[in-house]
Amino acid sequence: MGNILTIAGKEVRVYLTTWMSYILFGGFILITGLVFGSAVEQFQTQSMQYLQHNYRQGIDMMNVTEGILAPLMYQMVFVLIFMLPVLTMRLFSEERRGKTLQLLMTAPVRPIEIVLGKYIGAVTVMTIMFALSLLFPLLLHVFGISGADGLSPVDWNTVWTGYLGLFLFGCACVSIGLLASSVTESQLVAVIISFGVLLVLWLVGLVSQGHTSGLQRVLYYASHITHLDGFLRGMVRLTDVVYYCSLSFAGIFLSWRVIEAERWK
Secondary structure, eight states: HHHHHHHHHHHHHHHHHHHHHHHHHHHHHHHHHHHHHHHHHHHHHHHHHHTTTTTTHHHHHHHHHHIIIIIHHHHHHHHHHHHHHHHHHHTTTTHTTTTHHHHHHHSSOOHHHHHHHHHHHHHHHHHHHHHHHHHHHHHHHHHHHTTOOOOOSOOHHHHHHHHHHHHHHHHHHHHHHHHHHHHOSSHHHHHHHHHHHHHHHHHHHHHHHHHHEHHHHHHHOTTEEEEEEEHTTOOHHHHHHHHHHHHHHHHHHHHHHHHHHHHTT
16 A cells, blocks of 8 residues: 555656646636536526526525536536546656656565555645636635525535536546557557547537437447446435446456566567
8 A cells, every 4th residue: 555655656756747737737627617507597597587587486496406516517527538538648658758667666665555655646636726716616615695595505515416426437447548658659649539528528428318229228328428427416326436437447457467567578
């Protein structure tokens, strides 16, 4: 475990001392901030329309969690599909290009420890990105209009459940990026491979919607997007957790086999 944490710590330090990480952080916050501002504006416009028409039932049904934060978290998924391949592209590709992977393999550390260390390091940086985005629900919590009972307008249980789903989704994406980085020394190729896989997993979910055949149900289950629906509605379903954990395990396991094969070359 000590070797894993040492490698993870090294990866985090490398991430936090390179300009690429801060570009990713800034881009992530900028894009999500624009989405957040748009969602707030639409929410306010709809509220004003209900007030003008004295539609009290519609006003009572509106809440900032479903009207603002749920769409924000859903849009964050598509931002992650583009950004996580960039985050993970250097994990092993840089080692291969710099001819340091062979040197690393001669150190008293097992290949599985190398893979887990790099994976945990990337997941840690991804978690920092998520933590930065908590600014938006906090703004609604502080400046939102509370009800007559003085409670927060933000349903934090739903928010934390949604972030749990985003975290599991991100961990699965990182494992795919880790695998892509392990098979090539080109960071650009690693980005293309991981982004292509994530894009295909998204598209199969779109193709399978509205169909009931056995193959379409399989494709629907295989999509990483469809398993987020429950989390974003505040529900934790075992099948969704198992899917993301299985996808993460598959990416880590295959990466380990690729790196293990390097030892025998």
